[in-house]
Amino acid sequence: QVTLVESGGGSVQAGGSLRLSCVGSGFSYDYGQYCMGWFRRPPGKEPEAVAYIDPSLRITYADSVEGRFTISKDNGKRTLTLQMTSLRAEDTAIYYCARQRRVGRCLGDSKDDAYYWGQGTQVTVYS
Numbered sequence: 184q185v186t187l188v189e190s191g192g193g194s195v196q197a198g199g200s201l202r203l204s205c206v207g208s209g210f211s212y213d214y215g216q217y218c219m220g221w222f223r224r225p226p227g228k229e230p231e232a233v234a235y236i237d238p239s240l241r242i243t244y245a246d247s248v249e250g251r252f253t254i255s256k257d258n259g260k261r262t263l264t265l266q267m268t269s270l271r272a273e274d275t276a277i278y279y280c281a282r283q284r285r286v287g288r289c290l291g292d293s294k295d296d297a298y299y300w301g302q303g304t305q306v307t308v309y310s
Contacts, residue, residue, distance in 0.1 A: 185209045185299040187280045192304030199270050199308075205263040205280030205301060215258035218289035220298075221265045223276035223306075230295075233278070234265065237289040247273070270308045277303040 191203040203221070207214060220235025234244045234254040242254055253266040263280055280301040283289060290297070 187301035189280045189301045189304040192306045194307040197310050200268045203265040207261045214261045216286050218283035219263045222279045225276040235289050272308050275308050279303045
């Protein structure tokens, strides 16, 4: 089965940095053939896309994280990374690694069932 496991969450002071990682397994095709991304769910709010990267390395960032977060992947290691800097209180959320179910380019689908999901990792930013 498809498995995604996140790590790297924790508590950090505003202005600090964290690096999240995700390891994928059980994919039908090569890891590099899939759109991969990070989503987050702030307390009491709906999930939102943070960043995603497609097989051609095209990257999309949410406006709220542009210039502060960097998404990257290593196809050989089957990992996805989110480097977060200049963290703010509003970045507090559960962060989820996700893989698009359909192979190929990122489609930007907002529906939950368009993706496989990890269990999430908590990020808390405090003053």
